[in-house]
Amino acid sequence: MKAIISPMKLDIAQADLDDLTDRLDRIRWPSASPIEGTQQGPSLQNLQALVTHWRTSYDWRRCEHKLNSLGQSLTTIDGIDIHFLHIRSKHENAMPLLLTHGWPGSVLEFRHIIDPLVNPTAHGGTEQDAFHLVIPSMPGFGFSGKPTEPGWHIGRIAQAWVELMSRLEYSHWGAQGGDWGALVTQTLAQMNPPGLTGIHLNFVPFQPTGQEVADATKEEQKMLADAKRYSTEYSAYMNLMSTRPQSVAFGLSDSPVGLAAWIYALFQDVSDSDRQPERIFSLDDMLDDIMLYWLPNAGPTSARLYWESMQAMRNRPEAYDKIRIPTGISMFPAEQVRLSEQWAKNRFEKLVHFAEHIRGGHFAAMEAPESLVSDIRQTFLTLR
Template identity: 50%
Template sequence: MTSPITTSSLPEELAPVPATAAPAHAVALVAEVQPFPIAVAGAELEQLAHRLIATRWPHRETAADQGPALDEIRALCDHWATDYDWRRAERFINETGSYRTEIDGMGVHFLHARSPEPDAMPLLLCHGWPGSILEFRHLVGPLTDPVAHGGRAEDAFDVVVPSMPGFGFSDQPVTTGWGASRVADAWIELMRRLGYHDWVAQGGDWGSSVVDAISRRNPAGLRGIHTNLPLVFPTEAEVRDATPDEQRMIAAAQRYRATLDGYAREQATRPQTIGYSLADSPAGLAAWIYTLFQDVTDSGGRPETVIDRDEILDDIMMYWLPNTGASSARLYWEAERDVSGAQVIGAVPAANPVPAGFSIFPGEAVQASRRWVERRYTTVLHYRQHERGGHFAALEQPAALTDDIRTTFRALR
């Protein structure tokens, strides 16, 4: 067993600095939970800049559909090397509340922000790939302190945002078995350990898989869930009976599987192969992740028009600094073998009894109609199709997602 704040899987320069005076957001901690302020050494950031400047670039693409254009990635990496400031993200992590604990032998890093409202509802926020805890940066303030952001005190949440094993500043698994189902068990324990007896959960991407797995365990205290990527796959009968809007959803999913999911197939079959490039080349890592921002945001292939360029780089840094390109990719490999969490495509699973809400964004590859959802969930608290937004909803449309989260869980308070 390792210490609750072990840094054995992190580079030495990312080790936590000693805690000073407790910040205003400090929470009463149980013995197993410890503050974990992030302080990346300046030398690490300088080395990154040198690597970027020394990048050996490929020749220009010969067609527009071959991946991110050379000029786009060069411009992103030039900015990364010369003008980008990591310390902004670092301050957000530390000021929000940065902690570590050990669950099931795995060191877990998480953000924990308490609301000033005494009756706040505990909310677990779950990221996916290539997301991170920083994906929720624009949600934390409005969710924890709605009055300060034009909302109502009765909509306040205490927010917990963990990094999955193999992601961010959590430990990297050294054995197999850490799929979404095991992560779900870990997050149930995390909420119990933090003293939350009644709570709700939200997720997108792999976070949706984790939240779905949590709900199907229906642990004591879980009140409801919300997702912006519904794990709803139409049956052959539903495809035949599809409305025009449902046909559009089916076509979007088919296009994604036919032309955009090459990264997923690589990571599901040979994550270690791509892992060498992701660990050694910041430009390669940037291109690998930027592809997703380009393909599944509601931006017409220009993600910087809907997400600040520095926030895209903040997300990439959550993979570069702790060297989690390979370890995070293995989640796809694990999913191929996670029988306990597998869903049979084309079959309707047993109805989920946990109350649920859904946000459907037009740029998301996987969407579901209300009637598809209602066949799979006993109680649908909220369902909304948005006019704008994509896969990275918390970054693209934070106000809309915040409103949907508040609306979904309002009936459960």
């Protein structure tokens, strides 16, 4: 029997929006940090400005309309509902491309690259640059279902994505991702399922070898220093969610400001914004992303992905085997964990594209959409 794929239209109950307004009207704020700047996390002033906009100017119905206009669907895979966007190009020979977000991202993380990829002739490209896009919400994220059993790690998600592309009857496709989406995409590459022709990554988690450290160039030494700084200064969220995700789950579920601060900290710390994310992200874009965690109560279940995947990776060291299918990589300067082209060649057998950019950070699709679109086009140019 053919699997069911159902169109989905969002229409959040007004009572849920009223409940959010009520909670935002009754905030008990912490005192300001005695340390100037952001060393201890988001500043009281910046969070208060974000929440004031949330309370007085933000319009969820605008965001809801945007999602509904993109073509949402639901299908059940491996016992869980998968919410996804499916945007087909008007160009007949467009290549199917699977885009996978991470944390604290969402399907809306890709909003600024959707039309340039789907409709390239309106954005400086040619018909040969066109893609059909499949953009799923990972289990426990957004409006996908919430896992009720252990085991939903990146490997299981990758298996679900293979099934999703099969259900959509795509026999020749590529995959792209950053953050956890990069790990899912790398896992797909290691699985090498029929039809997957290549991948593109804008984040590459890796451990340098002793020889690589010893032979590091000046630029590579800077990469190692940045990665160390990330580990010591910015990774508290990851360590907590990898070991005790349920500890933070109660706050993420009950407090919209607590959830917003938890997510805002990442926009602040790993973007190319000099710790001032309002410089590069609109308040509405940040709040749209936060709402895709608040409304479906996905804060707790998304946090558990860290625990699940860390458990799986500890038990499967072979997950770091060399990738043998064609790969493109984009490196952005404010990404805290970066690798050089030589280090990439040591890990990817067929590196078909490697680009280092002068602007952008961890949220490449939001920070530097033109650069990311160009790199995706270049990666798949000969893989169609």
